[in-house]
Amino acid sequence: MNITVTDLSVDRGPTTVLDTVSATVAAGEFVGVVGPNGAGKTTLLRTILGALTPASGRVTLDGDRVTELSSRAVSRRLAAVPQRTGIAFEFTVREVVEMGRHPHTPRLGSDPDPDRVDAAMHRTEVTHLADRPIDAVSGGERQRVLLARAIAQDAPGLLLDEPTASLDVNHQVRTLDLVADLAAADRTVVAAIHDLNLAARYCDRLLLLADGDIVARGPPETVLTPAAIETAFGTRAVVRPDPLTDAPVVTAFPDRAAARSATVHLVGGGPLAARAIAVLDDAGFTVTAGIVPTGDTITDTAAALGVETVAAPPFDTPDADTVDAATTLQAAADVTVAVPGPTAATPANIRLIEAADRRVVVETTADTALDAGPARYAPVEALPTAVTAALADAQATPPVG
Amino acid sequence: MRQSRGVAAAWLVGLAALLVVVVLWSATIGAADIGLRGVALVVLDALGLLEYAAPGTHTRVIVLQFRLPRVVLGALVGTALAVAGTVMQGFFRNPLADPSIVGVSAGAAAGAVAFIVAPVAAIPFGLPTAALLGGLLTGFAVYIIATEDGHTPVATLLLAGVAVQTFLGAAVSLMMIRASDGGLRRAIVWLLGNLGASTWTEVQIVAAITVTAVVVLLAFGRDLNVLLLGEADAHALGVEVQRSKQLLLAIASILTGAAVMFVGVIGFVGLVVPHVMRLLVGPDHRLLLPTSALAGGAFLVVADAVARWGAAATPVGVITAFVGAPFFLYLLRRREVYAL
Numbered sequence: 049m050n051i052t053v054t055d056l057s058v059d060r061g062p063t064t065v066l067d068t069v070s071a072t073v074a075a076g077e078f079v080g081v082v083g084p085n086g087a088g089k090t091t092l093l094r095t096i097l098g099a100l101t102p103a104s105g106r107v108t109l110d111g112d113r114v115t116e117l118s119s120r121a122v123s124r125r126l127a128a129v130p131q132r133t134g135i136a137f138e139f140t141v142r143e144v145v146e147m148g149r150h151p152h153t154p155r156l157g158s159d160p161d162p163d164r165v166d167a168a169m170h171r172t173e174v175t176h177l178a179d180r181p182i183d184a185v186s187g188g189e190r191q192r193v194l195l196a197r198a199i200a201q202d203a204p205g206l207l208l209d210e211p212t213a214s215l216d217v218n219h220q221v222r223t224l225d226l227v228a229d230l231a232a233a234d235r236t237v238v239a240a241i242h243d244l245n246l247a248a249r250y251c252d253r254l255l256l257l258a259d260g261d262i263v264a265r266g267p268p269e270t271v272l273t274p275a276a277i278e279t280a281f282g283t284r285a286v287v288r289p290d291p292l293t294d295a296p297v298v299t300a301f302p303d304r305a306a307a308r309s310a311t312v313h314l315v316g317g318g319p320l321a322a323r324a325i326a327v328l329d330d331a332g333f334t335v336t337a338g339i340v341p342t343g344d345t346i347t348d349t350a351a352a353l354g355v356e357t358v359a360a361p362p363f364d365t366p367d368a369d370t371v372d373a374a375t376t377l378q379a380a381a382d383v384t385v386a387v388p389g390p391t392a393a394t395p396a397n398i399r400l401i402e403a404a405d406r407r408v409v410v411e412t413t414a415d416t417a418l419d420a421g422p423a424r425y426a427p428v429e430a431l432p433t434a435v436t437a438a439l440a441d442a443q444a445t446p447p448v449g
Numbered sequence: 450m451r452q453s454r455g456v457a458a459a460w461l462v463g464l465a466a467l468l469v470v471v472v473l474w475s476a477t478i479g480a481a482d483i484g485l486r487g488v489a490l491v492v493l494d495a496l497g498l499l500e501y502a503a504p505g506t507h508t509r510v511i512v513l514q515f516r517l518p519r520v521v522l523g524a525l526v527g528t529a530l531a532v533a534g535t536v537m538q539g540f541f542r543n544p545l546a547d548p549s550i551v552g553v554s555a556g557a558a559a560g561a562v563a564f565i566v567a568p569v570a571a572i573p574f575g576l577p578t579a580a581l582l583g584g585l586l587t588g589f590a591v592y593i594i595a596t597e598d599g600h601t602p603v604a605t606l607l608l609a610g611v612a613v614q615t616f617l618g619a620a621v622s623l624m625m626i627r628a629s630d631g632g633l634r635r636a637i638v639w640l641l642g643n644l645g646a647s648t649w650t651e652v653q654i655v656a657a658i659t660v661t662a663v664v665v666l667l668a669f670g671r672d673l674n675v676l677l678l679g680e681a682d683a684h685a686l687g688v689e690v691q692r693s694k695q696l697l698l699a700i701a702s703i704l705t706g707a708a709v710m711f712v713g714v715i716g717f718v719g720l721v722v723p724h725v726m727r728l729l730v731g732p733d734h735r736l737l738l739p740t741s742a743l744a745g746g747a748f749l750v751v752a753d754a755v756a757r758w759g760a761a762a763t764p765v766g767v768i769t770a771f772v773g774a775p776f777f778l779y780l781l782r783r784r785e786v787y788a789l
Contacts, residue, residue: 099684123687130682139674139732147675151687155668201686 056105078231080251089240123151127201138181148200168200187214208239249295286352316387331432338374464743524746529708531745534719548705548719555617556587577710588702642715642766658707670735717773
């Protein structure tokens with residue numbers, strides 16, 4: 049079944065929550081709707097379901113406008129897993145899952161296919177809870193019960209609003225695996241997912257929603273770019289492929305630009321240096337870096353955080369321009385931070401470290417220790433404190449020890 | 450269903466038997482000494498099930514013309530109130546909801562008292578008709594007030610009902626202050642609820658409305674269950690939310706109007722009976738509605754029997770409140786009834 053949204057605008061009171069949104073989802077697709085709080089994800093799902101009436105535009109299910117279908121007709125085409133459900137009186141888990149059969153049960157009669165209830169409970173692993181009152185199960189179990197209800201509903205389309213929000217890691221992954229299986233069995237799946245990394249890992253396509261409009265769409269790796277995330281969420285982020293799944297992994301950093309005061313130049317490379325850049329940036333320092341081997345792990349972090357970096361090909365003596373550029377950055381900085389390791393140990397970088405007025409060296413294990421002369425030593429987490437202390441030093445060279 | 454089919458059937462058969470027994474027992478109470486056997490024989494004979502040398506005409510008249518109409522009317526009113534209360538509690542997803550919540554009882558009271566104060570001779574069944582019309586018009590007005598753009602949020606409906614009830618309560622007080630002494634007494638008796646002098650005509654009218662309404666509601670048991678999940682969920686599960694709301698509200702209001710039109714406002718039956726049955730059989734309306742119907746009938750028959758037994762002319766509404774209110778407080782302390 050095709051779900052098509054055309055020029056859809058939805059108002060909630062005086063505010064326009066969705067503004068001329070268009071999208072199509074085909075059978076067999078698992079499309080994730082991502083975006084910041086209040087972007088309109090839930091509104092989009094509820095409008096597709098026909099629970100909200102659009103101000104303009106339309107939603108069609110295989111060409112039929114959803115606003116012209118009866119609730120019963122819609123419920124045979126679309127099953128929904130809501131974010132929350134209000135259950136005032138205590139139905140058992142089984143009774144709640146049985147309600148998923150409501151669209152298929154005649155008013156005066158019984159469910160023609162009652163086995164689907166057991167099958168659905170089995171698939172979401174809630175069979176053992178069948179006789180428990182629904183208000184006596186945990187939030188995560190309740191979400192799985194609602195997914196079972198949607199599966200029992202046996203509709204070709206599935207809409208999920210934050211299906212993993214209160215699940216533990218194990219059930220997050222199992223639930224999305226199950227949803228991906230349902231999509232693979234030719235269902236049309238649209239899910240609002242808060243967690244960008246889970247969305248990237250499981251969805252075929254993403255719709256990035258911000259301020260009521262789709263700002264990016266397509267496969268996760270093309271949607272989740274630092275620029276798109278900055279536009280949508282107003283935060284800077286680093287995007288790297290996950291080493292195990294190859295799905296994009298997003299790490300966001302708050303923007304502390306307003307607090308920027310002193311400048312720190314970082315010499316070093318590798319994961320520890322990337323971490324040091326993030327910690328310093330987070331503390332509000334303006335950070336520069338170099339000389340870094342081209343392609344080092346810190347280049348992504350540096351780029352995402354707007355860190356000016358001088359890079360040079362590895363295993364090669366850097367040319368004079370590179371050294372000059374790095375020296376200029378280092379000279380402009382108030383404090384130089386050295387991260388011991390092969391990068392910091394190149395002759396050009398050692399000269400940079402030795403030229404620094406105020407030095408802080410990141411503490412590491414002994415075999416990568418760096419003889420940087422008089423310096424403050426600090427573990428990476430304590431870098432902001434150490435840099436602040438170094439700034440307070442009257443003299444360029446701090447006392448030994 | 451929580452209860453297996455066998456257990457459900459046992460509840461229904463048991464409660465139906467209980468209702469029959471309390472109806473017969475209640476008909477034994479009164480000045481003339483007629484035992485359970487005498488009542489049973491008269492009833493069987495009247496139903497044509499017995500070739501029996503009928504009891505004396507005197508006994509027949511007392512049982513069939515005086516006692517049974519009152520007892521059967523009590524059973525029907527109890528059924529109507531309990532079913533209306535069950536629907537309202539499910540519909541509002543609120544344990545404090547009762548049949549009067551959208552102002553039907555208050556409107557009926559206003560209609561009845563207005564008729565007592567200023568009777569219009571041209572209306573057939575003047576007082577009950579005025580009460581029924583007052584009740585239904587009020588329920589409809591509250592619905593219109595709470596509806597905007599084709600949506601009726603239950604919270605708005607509930608608050609509109611409270612406001613209208615308060616307004617009508619004030620109007621009733623004002624009319625009673627202006628009433629003559631005789632009118633004041635009649636008004637108070639009606640407001641307290643009284644099964645007084647009932648006839649088979651009244652029984653037939655209330656029976657026709659109650660039986661029809663309960664049968665229709667039974668077909669909506671599953672819809673009521675789904676509505677308990679909230680309106681968004683109910684829509685997703687194929688319930689036409691607004692249309693179901695209109696229908697359920699209309700039927701519950703008609704039931705409430707039918708219950709109060711002849712006998713006045715009888716409180717607590719529609720609040721307490723659904724709660725007790727929900728504790729006993731669970732929240733599934735497919736079982737909860739019929740069991741509440743039977744239990745509500747039995748409860749009001751017993752309450753009326755107590756009223757007739759005790760001091761002369763104790764209104765049955767006083768008995769149900771005396772029994773119902775403490776019991777409800779007990780449920781509240783047991784946390785069986787949840788906070789709003």
